[in-house]
Amino acid sequence: MEDHRQDQTPRPERASRVLDDGTRLLFADLHNHTMLSDGAGDPERAFALMRGAGLDVAALTDHASIPHHQLDYLDPADYPDEEALALARMAPHSITDEGWARVEELAEAADVPGEFTAVRGFEWTEPWLGHANVWFSSGYLGVTTPGRVGGLHAFLEDEEPQALFGYNHPGREPGRFGDFQLEPSLVRRMVTLEMFNRYDDYLFEGVDRGRPSPLVACTAAGWRPGLIGVSDEHSRSYGLRGKGRTGVWAREHSRAGVREALLARRTYGTREVGLRLDATLDGERFGATLAPGGGARELRVDVGGGEHDGRPVQLQVLAPGDDGLPRVVALHDAVGGETAALDLPAPAGREPWLVLRVADPSRRGAGPSGHPGTAWGLACASPWYQEDAPA
Numbered sequence: 001m002e003d004h005r006q007d008q009t010p011r012p013e014r015a016s017r018v019l020d021d022g023t024r025l026l027f028a029d030l031h032n033h034t035m036l037s038d039g040a041g042d043p044e045r046a047f048a049l050m051r052g053a054g055l056d057v058a059a060l061t062d063h064a065s066i067p068h069h070q071l072d073y074l075d076p077a078d079y080p081d082e083e084a085l086a087l088a089r090m091a092p093h094s095i096t097d098e099g100w101a102r103v104e105e106l107a108e109a110a111d112v113p114g115e116f117t118a119v120r121g122f123e124w125t126e127p128w129l130g131h132a133n134v135w136f137s138s139g140y141l142g143v144t145t146p147g148r149v150g151g152l153h154a155f156l157e158d159e160e161p162q163a164l165f166g167y168n169h170p171g172r173e174p175g176r177f178g179d180f181q182l183e184p185s186l187v188r189r190m191v192t193l194e195m196f197n198r199y200d201d202y203l204f205e206g207v208d209r210g211r212p213s214p215l216v217a218c219t220a221a222g223w224r225p226g227l228i229g230v231s232d233e234h235s236r237s238y239g240l241r242g243k244g245r246t247g248v249w250a251r252e253h254s255r256a257g258v259r260e261a262l263l264a265r266r267t268y269g270t271r272e273v274g275l276r277l278d279a280t281l282d283g284e285r286f287g288a289t290l291a292p293g294g295g296a297r298e299l300r301v302d303v304g305g306g307e308h309d310g311r312p313v314q315l316q317v318l319a320p321g322d323d324g325l326p327r328v329v330a331l332h333d334a335v336g337g338e339t340a341a342l343d344l345p346a347p348a349g350r351e352p353w354l355v356l357r358v359a360d361p362s363r364r365g366a367g368p369s370g371h372p373g374t375a376w377g378l379a380c381a382s383p384w385y386q387e388d389a390p391a
Contacts, residue, residue, distance in 0.1 A: 016249070016278045017302040017339055019285055023249040023266065025276060028057035028258070030119070030246060031133055031168065031194070031230035032238060036099035037062035037123075038092040039234045043103060046238060047110035047118045053239020054273070057117040057248060057258055060103050061133050065091040065125035066143040078147030079128060084174065087128040088146060095122060100140050113254040123168065124152050129175035130167060133192070136259055137163035147175070153183040164262055166192025166225060169232070170214035171205035180221035191262040193218055195269040195380040196229030196244035203326065203357070203377065204367040212324030219320065219353060219383070226262065226287055226382035227355070229269030244271045247379075249278065249285065270379035276305040277379045279356050281344075286356060286381040292388065297344045301334065303358050303379070309337030316357040316373050317344060328372045329354065333361070353383035 014025045033039030034046055041049075043060065050058035066074070071089045079085040095103075103120045110118035121135040126143045132152060134140070137160040145151035156163055165186075167177060170193055193215065195202050205214050218225065229244030239245075249266040250257040261267065265287025268277045279286055279301045282293075301315055313334050321327035329351075334340040344354075359365070359375035367374035 013276065013305075018278050018280050018300045019283075021285070023251050023261075024253070025278075026056040026117075026248045026250050026253060026258070027054065027274075028059075028246040028248050029055050029231050029233075029239065029244075030057070030059040030121070030135065030192070030228065031061050031123070031197075032059060032233045033062055033123075034060060036095050036103065040236045041233065041238065042236070043099075043106060047106060047116075049238040051110070051116045055239055055245070056253065057119065058238075059119035059121045059133075059135060060107070061121040061123045061135075062095040062099065062103070063092045063125040064122045064140045064142045065094045065127070066146055067094070074146050084128045084147075087174070088126065090127050091143070092125060092127075094125075094142055095140065111255065115253070117253060117255055117258050119255060119258070126173075126175070128173060130173045130177040131169065132165050132167055132177070134160070134163050134165045136255070149178050149181055153186060156189065157183070157185055164189050164191045164259065166190060166194070166228070167218065168194050168230075169197040169200075169205075170194060170202055170218060171211060172202075176211070176214070176217070180218045180223060182222040184222065187222065187224055188263070190223050191226050191265065192228045192267070193223075193225035194230055194244070195227045196271045196377070197232050198243050199271065201271075201366050201377040203373075203380065207325065207368055213326055215355070216320045216324055216326060224265075224383075224385055226265035226267040227269045227380050228267050229271055241273050242271060244269060245273070246270075247275070247277055265382040268379050268381040272308065272378050274305045275308055275379055276303065277356075277358060277381055278302045279381055281354065281384050284384065286384055289385045289387050292350070292386060296346050299342050299344055299356070301340045301356065303334065303340075304337035308378070311336045312361055313378065314359040314361040314375050315340065315342070316359055316375075318355040318357055318373060319351045319353065325368070325371065326355070326373060331372065351386060353385050355383045356381040
């Protein structure tokens with residue numbers, strides 16, 4: 001029998017200290033692999049191990065990629081060069097129909113409303129173009145349009161109207177989802193962009209190769225994702241410290257509650273166990289769409305939990321810059337475990353979004369030299385989007 005006891009590490013408060021709206025904080029990991037694709041973990045034990053690691057919500061998302069019998073017959077015309085074609089031919093082992101059905105059985109057995117939420121998903125995996133997680137679907141899809149996202153978009157639009165999806169480790173694969181090709185009918189259901197994957201911060205991914213920040217590029221294309229962190233676990237262990245995970249502000253601890261919170265973008269990504277983050281801008285939590293306004297704005301922030309209480313943190317407020325990089329609108333020194341309030345300056349122009357990033361000022365993270373937002377990232381909240389603003 002699996003051990004379902006919760007991790008005894010001190011847990012942060014689950015109620016918001018800046019907004020009284022009936023939501024509670026859940027800790028989630030929405031991206032994990034097993035032996036059903038290219039992972040080493042036992043799918044029969046995975047949900048129990050994640051629950052034992054202190055997670056409230058967990059998903060298994062094994063790969064669904066280009067079928068291996070098709071790899072030698074890929075059309076070079078679907079790729080920009082031989083290097084891209086060679087990368088596409090490195091498709092991982094994919095989940096099977098039997099594996100897909102078994103994950104549903106395991107998720108049903110592990111799911112306990114009010115205690116632990118188990119979700120079945122899959123990772124659509126085009127090795128050159130990019131990887132996308134899909135949750136709450138009845139079926140799964142391998143890559144049917146190599147080199148293009150059209151097959152995935154058609155599957156979501158025509159066959160899976162309840163499914164949600166998001167883009168994984170954005171910018172790692174050279175194709176960048178066809179430069180984040182937009183399908184307007186799917187904007188509402190494209191709910192996540194991974195800012196933390198495994199141990200890595202993706203805010204500046206590819207910038208050193210002359211590419212724009214994935215966050216700036218994705219939103220400029222017209223998508224409006226929430227931000228998350230994930231472990232992308234491939235080992236036999238789950239819920240490891242230092243890897244990405246997600247904070248979800250949910251109205252209900254259930255699959256329906258998690259799905260609603262993802263649609264509302266009430267999420268933040270982190271790679272810190274037990275880190276609590278909540279924030280409001282003029283009374284609206286991150287993920288909200290704000291009416292246009294020209295005056296100063298009040299930002300209230302609650303960040304802390306566990307080992308972060310009493311430690312200095314840096315609050316960074318980011319907006320899209322004209323150079324493809326996030327622009328730092330404001331920096332504020334704060335202390336973990338305490339609420340902070342600051343007035344943001346009136347915008348010089350229309351800002352499509354603002355993002356709150358929490359950093360450790362004592363450590364340098366990724367990013368271009370001289371950029372003011374390169375302190376070590378601890379967490380990144382979903383954007384506040386501005387109504388009718390150009391992305």
